[in-house]
Amino acid sequence: MKSPIVHTVSTSIYKNQIIDKINQRLKIKIMQVKCTSCGASQNIDESQDCSYCGNLIEMQKGKSNFQAITKSEFGNFIMMAETSEEATNYNEAISYYNKILEKDTTYSDAWLGKGNCIIYTSKIGDIRMKEALTYWKNSIKFAEHQEPMQLRVSKEIDSVVQTFFPNILDHYSKFAGLDDSYSELAGRFLILEGGIDFACQICPDEPQFFQTGYDLCEMVINAPGTGASSAQIAAAGSAIFNTLAGNKYSVESDNADWQKANARKKQIKEFGNQINHVKNKYLDGLIRLGVVEEDEVTRYDMPKSEGSKSGCFVITATMGDSNHPIVEEFRNYRDKKLLTNTMGKVFVMFYYKIGPYLAVTIERSKLLRKLSLLYIVKPIYKRLKNNINYIND
Numbered sequence: 001m002k003s004p005i006v007h008t009v010s011t012s013i014y015k016n017q018i019i020d021k022i023n024q025r026l027k028i029k030i031m032q033v034k035c036t037s038c039g040a041s042q043n044i045d046e047s048q049d050c051s052y053c054g055n056l057i058e059m060q061k062g063k064s065n066f067q068a069i070t071k072s073e074f075g076n077f078i079m080m081a082e083t084s085e086e087a088t089n090y091n092e093a094i095s096y097y098n099k100i101l102e103k104d105t106t107y108s109d110a111w112l113g114k115g116n117c118i119i120y121t122s123k124i125g126d127i128r129m130k131e132a133l134t135y136w137k138n139s140i141k142f143a144e145h146q147e148p149m150q151l152r153v154s155k156e157i158d159s160v161v162q163t164f165f166p167n168i169l170d171h172y173s174k175f176a177g178l179d180d181s182y183s184e185l186a187g188r189f190l191i192l193e194g195g196i197d198f199a200c201q202i203c204p205d206e207p208q209f210f211q212t213g214y215d216l217c218e219m220v221i222n223a224p225g226t227g228a229s230s231a232q233i234a235a236a237g238s239a240i241f242n243t244l245a246g247n248k249y250s251v252e253s254d255n256a257d258w259q260k261a262n263a264r265k266k267q268i269k270e271f272g273n274q275i276n277h278v279k280n281k282y283l284d285g286l287i288r289l290g291v292v293e294e295d296e297v298t299r300y301d302m303p304k305s306e307g308s309k310s311g312c313f314v315i316t317a318t319m320g321d322s323n324h325p326i327v328e329e330f331r332n333y334r335d336k337k338l339l340t341n342t343m344g345k346v347f348v349m350f351y352y353k354i355g356p357y358l359a360v361t362i363e364r365s366k367l368l369r370k371l372s373l374l375y376i377v378k379p380i381y382k383r384l385k386n387n388i389n390y391i392n393d
């Protein structure tokens, strides 16, 4: 009979603890208020700084401000619009905002809400940033206090852009294999980026918006990963295999694949450079605001196309001098002959992959340099000479 008693006692202690906790929670009066500076509604339990504009909200004033608005002519529409927006029913929210604006074109909060919702009703291929920006500008123009409103608008834009961005990235990752996928991603991103750019313009002293711009640029630049390169290498590898196996038609289709993969890689580089340029704009802002130090930064530019001086790794390592006349001749051969036909390009590309490793090994050993001269450089050089003479004839 002992154990049930113990059990009862411990249960009642537990119950009391729960009741205490509930009472504690009830004592805290969480109130919905509307900031008296920027008009953003939020829940607070005591006078505190607005989470949008940073100005102090006095509990009582914020509360009566909220009540005044709910009781006003447009109170119902604002509540309905905000509820629809929360339920991600953006078209319905827009229709409520429109009802307000039809009667009062200077209703700042309605412009802001409409601008936010417009982005979410966009299609991936048609992001309605231009419209949204017009509405956001109106919300500042008609605001009672412009400066706090600028910060509020920027914060809203920041969150809208960050929420919408994964959609375009996700769309890209699904269709990354298609020819123009990266230029589309870059183009869409640059439209979306217009919002963050605006936020940075109206709040030039707020690092968070520059940080968002910077981070999103990084994600777009890194989005292709190694996909394009591996498609290129796969096509090249297949072409070499089929050449060796004598499959002429396969070689032709491999060449077509290789050229496609190559074109895509080129496109990624071009648009990547463009985004990198945009990224530097945000980086400059972060440096100006002291978030990042100039000397910590390496301004990464996409690699330029293979320089004419570089690349003859094995030959240079063997001859011991990058200006050796034989090295010069190899270089000319690469630029004038090899790079003008597809199989030559494939060879050069493979050479670039393995050449550096080979070169380091050769450079370290006298014997290897002799062997390389005897069995690699001289035979190729001889054939190359014949080839050039043959072309010249």
Ligand SMILES: [Zn+2]
Pocket (backbone or CB within 6 Å): 035, 036, 037, 038, 039, 040, 050, 051, 052, 053, 054, 055, 148, 152
């Ligand atoms: Zn505020």
